[in-house]
Amino acid sequence: MRFDVITLFPEMFGVVRDLGVTGRAHAQGRWSLHAWNPRDFTQDVHRTVDDRPYGGGPGMVMMAAPLEAAVNAAQGARAALGLGRAPVALLAPVGQRYDQAGAEKLAASDGIILICGRYEGVDQRFIERCVTHEISLGDFVLSGGEIAALAVIDAAVRLVPGVLNDGDSALQDSFNDTLSGLLDSPHYTRPEVYEGESVPAPLLSGHHANIARWRRERSLALTAARRPELIESARAKGWLNKADERYLAELAGTYDSAADAPKRRRKPSATSAQPPKAPDAS
Ligand SMILES: C[S@@+](CC[C@H](N)C(=O)[O-])C[C@H]1O[C@@H](n2cnc3c(N)ncnc32)[C@H](O)[C@@H]1O
Structure with a gap:
């Protein structure tokens, strides 16, 4: 070029x-x-x-x-x-x-x-x-x-193939299609505790799925707060999955867990008066 x-x-x-x-x-x-x-x-x-x-x-x-x-x-x-x-x-x-x-x-x-x-x-x-x-x-x-x-x-x-050392890092940047066009999530490095502030627990867990979900939710929250039009654009392109939509609805305070629950609710036993568990994020 x-x-x-x-x-x-x-x-x-x-x-x-x-x-x-x-x-x-x-x-x-x-x-x-x-x-x-x-x-x-x-x-x-x-x-x-x-x-x-x-x-x-x-x-x-x-x-x-x-x-x-x-x-x-x-x-x-x-x-x-x-x-x-x-x-x-x-x-x-x-x-x-x-x-x-x-x-x-x-x-x-x-x-x-x-x-x-x-x-x-x-x-x-x-x-x-x-x-x-x-x-x-x-x-x-x-x-x-x-x-x-x-x-x-x-x-x-920096988008020309081979320019960045870690070939994936451009894909993880804000606005990129692989990030559904959303804003990037926050980043942390050592030390684990800085001035009394700890790195968020999911990032220390070593659990890849939990880390990915935490990053996705931070991206969604940041984008919804600062650039809501990017959420709309991702939605229009079909880039938001069910878990994303549920999280966004929770953020907006409109998520009705009861409406989603019956499919997953187990028949209550006579001895158990526990409320149904909230659906997981999958
Ligand atoms: C002082 S500016 C001229 C501004 C022009 N009189 C106007 O009000 O639109 C001089 C040059 O800076 C460049 N420039 C200034 N602001 C820019 C911007 N926001 N984006 C791109 N180029 C810009 C343009 O090449 C422009 O010709």
Whole structure:
């Protein structure tokens, strides 16, 4: 997978290229990064890439010509390697919100050309001529597209097969299909007791089914509290089982154990006046 990044600050990309998981994967040749500086595609002695906005107002606007020339150079370099024309994405607050599904799609592709805006933004005619997608990191304004591009690259690269040491760990992350698109459960490590707080007992039990159920219930509870729309989405996709639904109903205080009990209730003996046992979580 190859990323071509068009940026006035190529040095910022050392962060993903040289460090951590993505740095190791880059050194292994699992992905590549090529930065193109629009200043290298200017025609004047000052290497001008921006100018004042028509209609007035504050700030400067990135000019179309250096950006278009940089995109053409990137597409040309990719073609020379036998790669097809890449999508061209502008990082922009007005773009579509980047999410895990977007990262998965990108990870399965040949890569992308990312344009990092600066100043007030880029000339609209460049967007109309060259840009195929606009990607936002969220509802806030950054000083430039570089930090957004770094996030886009990092989230995609860690999904490329072989990048993470433990092949399963990406599958256990929040939003992943194997976690039914839910939020991840809390994690604990040594010591067993920290400042008087103990690790939850199920995690110390060594009982795999109980550990899995505890993690699933923590995921369900956290997601229901913070991102209820993800619960709805998992339900619509048929990813919640009976035990999940029962747990969610208990959380919401609507679980009617009596309604579920008759199937499991044993005939009471004359000597036993015990209430029926609550159904188990299977
Ligand atoms: C100061 S911002 C320009 C903001 C623009 N005037 C607006 O209000 O939408 C400069 C550049 O940062 C990048 N940027 C800022 N916020 C972003 C976000 N939330 N997601 C992606 N890119 C962003 C874009 O490339 C943008 O061109």
